[in-house]
Amino acid sequence: xxxxxxxxxxxxxxxxxxxxxxxxxxxxxxxxxxxxxxxxxxxxxxxxxxxxxxxxxxxxxxxxxxxxxxxxxxxxxxxxxxxxxxxxxxxxxxxxxxxxxxxxxxxxxxxxxxxxxxxxxxxxxxxxxxxxxxxxxxxxxxxxxxxxxxxxxxxxxxxxxxxxxxxxxxxxxxxxxxxxxxxxxxxxxxxxxxxxxxxxxxxxxxxxxxxxxxxxxxxxxxxxxxxxxxxxxxxxxxxxxxxxxxxxx
Numbered sequence: 001x002x003x004x005x006x007x008x009x010x011x012x013x014x015x016x017x018x019x020x021x022x023x024x025x026x027x028x029x030x031x032x033x034x035x036x037x038x039x040x041x042x043x044x045x046x047x048x049x050x051x052x053x054x055x056x057x058x059x060x061x062x063x064x065x066x067x068x069x070x071x072x073x074x075x076x077x078x079x080x081x082x083x084x085x086x087x088x089x090x091x092x093x094x095x096x097x098x099x100x101x102x103x104x105x106x107x108x109x110x111x112x113x114x115x116x117x118x119x120x121x122x123x124x125x126x127x128x129x130x131x132x133x134x135x136x137x138x139x140x141x142x143x144x145x146x147x148x149x150x151x152x153x154x155x156x157x158x159x160x161x162x163x164x165x166x167x168x169x170x171x172x173x174x175x176x177x178x179x180x181x182x183x184x185x186x187x188x189x190x191x192x193x194x195x196x197x198x199x200x201x202x203x204x205x206x207x208x209x210x211x212x213x214x215x216x217x218x219x220x221x222x223x224x225x226x227x228x229x230x231x232x233x234x235x236x237x238x239x240x241x242x243x244x245x246x247x248x249x
Contacts, residue, residue: 016045020053030190033235037185037222037243047238140249143221145242154242156221163212165194167203172223172241174199179228183236184211185220193232197223217248 012035018024019032035042141158152171158164172180182194192214197203207215222243224236 012039012042013045016042017049020046020049033190034185034188036236036238037183037191037220037240043238043240050238141215141217141246142249143244143246145221145223145244147242150241152223152242154221154223156246158207158212158215158246160212163207163209165203165205165207165211165215167197169198169200169203172197172199174225174228177228178225180223180241181226181233181236183222183224184214185222186214186216187218189214191222191236193234193236195232196226196228196230215246217246219246220244221246 015024015028015032019029019036024032032042036046037043139160141156141160143154143156145154145156146152150171153169154172155168157166159166167182169180174180179196180199182197183191184194185191194211220243222236223241224238225241226233226237
């Protein structure tokens with residue numbers, strides 16, 4: 001049972017609820033997206049909120065408001081605007097949350113759900129074969145991701161001088177309408193999509209200048225399943241299938 005006695009507005013659990021509701025913007029939204037891939041506890045909290053709010057939405061059903069509701073809302077807004085114009089108001093500014101998450105926590109009577117979030121510990125896997133070079137190879141970055149339970153594996157090599165990304169992929173078979181998507185999470189930054197990748201086999205492509213600037217030692221690579229829209233997504237969808245750091249060799 002979650003303890004809601006001393007929950008503050010800036011509590012990470014509350015922030016996870018605000019993210020699940022789509023109530024974050026700007027820097028707060030970027031930080032929440034970074035925590036999704038970097039902080040297991042925060043990711044579990046987001047999954048709990050999504051599950052809980054989804055269940056509440058399904059239980060609520062659909063209701064058709066009467067025709068008088070919308071005119072009443074407009075009248076109330078006009079009345080409050082008129083009141084503010086006629087009476088000067090002094091107040092102490094504070095951040096307003098679109099949803100009173102703490103009240104929702106108390107009202108829901110939470111029982112923390114055991115939704116599974118797993119970020120795999122990197123292990124050694126076979127790296128993709130590189131073409132023979134006539135000269136001494138320049139610096140490279142590698143990432144070795146492995147989920148032993150699901151047999152999912154990804155090995156990545158980034159040639160810093162030629163700005164090329166090479167991947168060797170195993171076991172990322174997705175459901176119909178879904179595709180694996182690769183993400184880079186800069187240290188202290190928000191996740192950025194590197195686009196869809198194959199479900200298995202080898203993959204090689206040139207990196208843009210912006211992508212190469214993000215793919216540095218200390219950044220994290222991660223893989224999720226996303227809707228196969230042909231476009232890069234703005235933020236990752238839970239759960240994280242694979243994740244691990246980039247190391248320079």
